[in-house]
Amino acid sequence: MSIDWKTYDPTPFHDELIAQRGRPRPAAKVLTDYLAGLDDEEIRARKKAAELAIIEMGISFTVYSEGENIDRAWPFDIVPRIIPLSEWRGIERGLTQRLKALNLFIEDLYNAQRIVRDKVLPEYVLAQSKNFREQCRGFSPPLGVWAHICGSDLVRDGDGTIYVLEDNLRVPSGVSYMIENRHVTKRVFPELFENTSILPVDEYPAQLFDMLAALSPRPQDYPTVVVLTPGIFNSAYFEHSYLAQRMGAQLVEGADLVVGEDDCVYMRTIDGLEQVDVIYRRIDDEFIDPEAFRPDSMLGVPGLMRAWRAGKVAIANAPGAGVADDKVVYAFVPDMIRYYLDEEPIIPNVPTWLCADKKSREHVLANLEHLVVKPANESGGYGMLVGPHSTKKQRTEFARLIRKDPRNYIAQPTLALSVAPALCDEGLEPRHIDLRPFILQGVRTDVTPGGLTRVAMKRGSLVVNSSQGGGSKDTWIVDEEG
Numbered sequence: 001m002s003i004d005w006k007t008y009d010p011t012p013f014h015d016e017l018i019a020q021r022g023r024p025r026p027a028a029k030v031l032t033d034y035l036a037g038l039d040d041e042e043i044r045a046r047k048k049a050a051e052l053a054i055i056e057m058g059i060s061f062t063v064y065s066e067g068e069n070i071d072r073a074w075p076f077d078i079v080p081r082i083i084p085l086s087e088w089r090g091i092e093r094g095l096t097q098r099l100k101a102l103n104l105f106i107e108d109l110y111n112a113q114r115i116v117r118d119k120v121l122p123e124y125v126l127a128q129s130k131n132f133r134e135q136c137r138g139f140s141p142p143l144g145v146w147a148h149i150c151g152s153d154l155v156r157d158g159d160g161t162i163y164v165l166e167d168n169l170r171v172p173s174g175v176s177y178m179i180e181n182r183h184v185t186k187r188v189f190p191e192l193f194e195n196t197s198i199l200p201v202d203e204y205p206a207q208l209f210d211m212l213a214a215l216s217p218r219p220q221d222y223p224t225v226v227v228l229t230p231g232i233f234n235s236a237y238f239e240h241s242y243l244a245q246r247m248g249a250q251l252v253e254g255a256d257l258v259v260g261e262d263d264c265v266y267m268r269t270i271d272g273l274e275q276v277d278v279i280y281r282r283i284d285d286e287f288i289d290p291e292a293f294r295p296d297s298m299l300g301v302p303g304l305m306r307a308w309r310a311g312k313v314a315i316a317n318a319p320g321a322g323v324a325d326d327k328v329v330y331a332f333v334p335d336m337i338r339y340y341l342d343e344e345p346i347i348p349n350v351p352t353w354l355c356a357d358k359k360s361r362e363h364v365l366a367n368l369e370h371l372v373v374k375p376a377n378e379s380g381g382y383g384m385l386v387g388p389h390s391t392k393k394q395r396t397e398f399a400r401l402i403r404k405d406p407r408n409y410i411a412q413p414t415l416a417l418s419v420a421p422a423l424c425d426e427g428l429e430p431r432h433i434d435l436r437p438f439i440l441q442g443v444r445t446d447v448t449p450g451g452l453t454r455v456a457m458k459r460g461s462l463v464v465n466s467s468q469g470g471g472s473k474d475t476w477i478v479d480e481e482g
Helices: 028-038 038-055 083-111 125-128 175-187 202-215 235-249 302-310 332-341 358-366 392-405
Strands: 018-020 060-062 070-073 076-084 150-155 162-168 225-230 251-252 255-259 265-269 272-276 278-281 313-318 371-375 409-413 419-423 429-438 440-441 443-445 453-455 471-478
Touching: 028 076, 028 125, 028 453, 028 471, 038 070, 038 076, 038 175, 038 302, 060 235, 070 265, 076 419, 076 429, 083 150, 083 332, 125 255, 125 272, 175 202, 175 235, 175 419, 175 453, 202 225, 202 235, 202 278, 202 313, 235 251, 255 302, 272 358, 332 409, 358 392, 358 409, 358 443, 419 453, 419 471
Parallel strands: 076 471, 225 251, 225 278, 278 313
Antiparallel strands: 060 070, 150 162, 150 429, 150 440, 255 265, 265 272, 371 409, 419 429, 429 453, 440 443, 453 471
């Protein structure tokens, strides 16, 4: 299993570490030289050490489809992905620009709706939005920010261009795995952190707490912040508990909170009721308040929307922020940036066809075997058609679905996703990857250096979602001059 970079061949794809066979990219040279210097036994020992660390640290995730086998050890590849700092600075600016425009968009939609009136966003997109909440009309949250935490998925195409694939603005997850990937990598390769200038990611929980605290309706040094979780059976429960612990916040479920007659939110404690200032909710809109949304929800808190609108509690992300977490709305983000900021987008979108448009729909239906088709409001890679890997029966079914509800579908070309070396049983193999950076917007905007690199664990697969068998690896932003 010893590593010889001359035998590792990523072609025809762009590789994040290797420019061509035997030639590492400049920012990756320290890592590739180090790995090449390890013998078989040392590499196997490092791989085993990572697996044991993940079990010991209790890093797990849940796959719903596996019935009673709820928790699974986090799948992790020990070879980090590297992005040079000089390139990352541009990505950072692009992500900041994008989230700023998205928040202006959400604020506009729930108030003046100028972007619709000026015909930049077609009226049908808003009229048929599944995540537009009438309960939010005429309201502005603290700082005018609706999406405080955003995870935008990035991919790199064959020519090296970085694209935004989608924006996750409802309850984006994965940041705990980003941090734990770094902890595991430090255990496995401690020497490399002495000789390489790698930007840290450990500050995220503190930045998250500071951002949440700044939203508090009661100005004070230590407002009461809670993380609202659906409970232990949620696939992201590890992350909910992890972030609560790292922030020093209480992890609560809906039954732990109550809205008083004064419209304030209180947490039940052994000492009585304690007023809550900020809720980092990890529950979708429709379940957070049975008075305002689904009356059958057992997960939320009756009256929570009333408390929020009265300004007695802050909620992040704000209810209604999911209106921009819509793959049809995604197609208009470059236009939003030009409209609200009078700037050109720094990071481009993947070319996208909207099936609601007749001409685009005809193109999509005629080329299903070449395209990736996505429903507007699914996540986790569910409900997609990957044309080149699909059967005729699947394409027929998707054609029926598109004709039945064209507003609900977009299509994109199948990109030649970049790859990175992954340590498999037979040695190093190129595997497709993406990247989910995390952006916080409050008083200021913080972009965590790097993000969660997700890896397709099967040879040739484009599926990187952990819920569908994908894995991950540490992401290093390396200062080449540091």
